Amino acid sequence: MSTLNEPRWLDQDEMAAWRGFVVASNLLNRRLERQLKDDSGLSHQQYEILVHLSAAPAGSLRMTELADKLVTSKSGLTYQVTQLERMGLVARRSCPSDVRGVIAELTDQGRETLRQAAPGHVALVRELLIDVLTREQLAVLAEGLGQVSARLRLDDTP
Amino acid sequence: MSTLNEPRWLDQDEMAAWRGFVVASNLLNRRLERQLKDDSGLSHQQYEILVHLSAAPAGSLRMTELADKLVTSKSGLTYQVTQLERMGLVARRSCPSDVRGVIAELTDQGRETLRQAAPGHVALVRELLIDVLTREQLAVLAEGLGQVSARLRLDDTP
DNA sequence: CTCCCGTTGTTCAAATTCGAACCAAGGTGT
DNA sequence: ACACCTTGGTTCGAATTTGAACAACGGGAG
Numbered sequence: 001m002s003t004l005n006e007p008r009w010l011d012q013d014e015m016a017a018w019r020g021f022v023v024a025s026n027l028l029n030r031r032l033e034r035q036l037k038d039d040s041g042l043s044h045q046q047y048e049i050l051v052h053l054s055a056a057p058a059g060s061l062r063m064t065e066l067a068d069k070l071v072t073s074k075s076g077l078t079y080q081v082t083q084l085e086r087m088g089l090v091a092r093r094s095c096p097s098d099v100r101g102v103i104a105e106l107t108d109q110g111r112e113t114l115r116q117a118a119p120g121h122v123a124l125v126r127e128l129l130i131d132v133l134t135r136e137q138l139a140v141l142a143e144g145l146g147q148v149s150a151r152l153r154l155d156d157t158p
Numbered sequence: 159m160s161t162l163n164e165p166r167w168l169d170q171d172e173m174a175a176w177r178g179f180v181v182a183s184n185l186l187n188r189r190l191e192r193q194l195k196d197d198s199g200l201s202h203q204q205y206e207i208l209v210h211l212s213a214a215p216a217g218s219l220r221m222t223e224l225a226d227k228l229v230t231s232k233s234g235l236t237y238q239v240t241q242l243e244r245m246g247l248v249a250r251r252s253c254p255s256d257v258r259g260v261i262a263e264l265t266d267q268g269r270e271t272l273r274q275a276a277p278g279h280v281a282l283v284r285e286l287l288i289d290v291l292t293r294e295q296l297a298v299l300a301e302g303l304g305q306v307s308a309r310l311r312l313d314d315t316p
Numbered sequence: 317c318t319c320c321c322g323t324t325g326t327t328c329a330a331a332t333t334c335g336a337a338c339c340a341a342g343g344t345g346t
Numbered sequence: 347a348c349a350c351c352t353t354g355g356t357t358c359g360a361a362t363t364t365g366a367a368c369a370a371c372g373g374g375a376g
Binding site: 007009013014020022028031118119135139141145148149153 | 288299
């Protein structure tokens with residue numbers, strides 16, 4: 001055995017998985033970004049904000065909750081919500097239970113824009129990711145990446 | 159059948175896979191970015207440039223080849239190579255066979271910086287992704303995402 | 317009731333990213 | 347040799363992202 005603690009490098013399979021993840025992630029983001037911008041004038045980030053708001057009980061969420069779901073920085077969210085506000089897709093309301101709180105709320109126009117943007121986006125996700133994989137691969141992917149996400153959520157909070 | 163072509167939305171499993179991918183990707187990038195910056199003063203992108211150069215035959219690659227491997231824009235690469243050049247980790251040489259060509263070459267200092275940065279980075283990738291998954295999950299991930307990447311490489315070129 | 321500390325959201329400067337425009341050079345067909 | 351389309355890299359301006367600093371509030375220990 002070595003006296004110096006040589007790191008455990010990635011073997012061929014591990015490297016393939018890691019590279020695959022990085023490359024697929026970059027390529028996918030690129031394509032989706034392009035499609036959404038061309039098709040609806042939205043960035044992927046903006047689209048996801050609309051999605052999360054739309055899925056929320058009253059079409060509205062606290063800024064912090066939204067930032068958590070999006071996995072982005074607070075300042076980044078502030079910026080994007082301001083952009084969406086200018087576009088008339090989202091409105092800011094103050095939170096009743098907490099004076100400091102700000103609630104982002106989907107406007108009618110925001111809902112309509114999302115309704116129009118969603119089909120094209122989903123179709124592309126399907127074409128580039130979902131339909132490329134078998135049912136089994138999808139299941140394993142969901143399971144595995146769920147674990148990874150959970151793991152990451154934990155020691156990120158502190 | 160419906161006369162209007164209603165899009166095929168994602169079912170629960172498909173959505174889980176897709177969300178898992180997006181969330182894991184964002185969280186992972188965030189953590190790696192932080193670790194690399196704190197530990198070695200490099201961005202993930204800069205680190206990857208060093209890695210790809212280091213893996214190349216003579217520690218050098220044409221700009222375009224490098225951009226392909228990194229999955230980034232040409233202008234983005236120009237910027238980052240300039241940064242690395244300022245740090246003394248990469249040098250630009252002109253290409254013998256093509257006057258227009260520019261070759262990015264790893265310097266000794268660049269090699270040393272990479273040698274020092276790699277263990278911590280690999281350890282984190284292992285901790286957050288590789289070691290969280292089973293051997294089977296890793297294999298499926300590599301296989302599946304390889305297919306996805308291949309699919310994306312194809313209709314992206316035109 | 318206060319004193320403190322954690323939270324919430326914004327602002328700020330700096331770094332990065334992208335696409336479009338651009339210049340210069342390669343390669344091809346005639 | 348010549349016109350012409352593609353390639354390779356850089357430059358430019360606009361948009362985005364981030365972490366740190368900040369101000370104001372919430373909430374519990376004493």
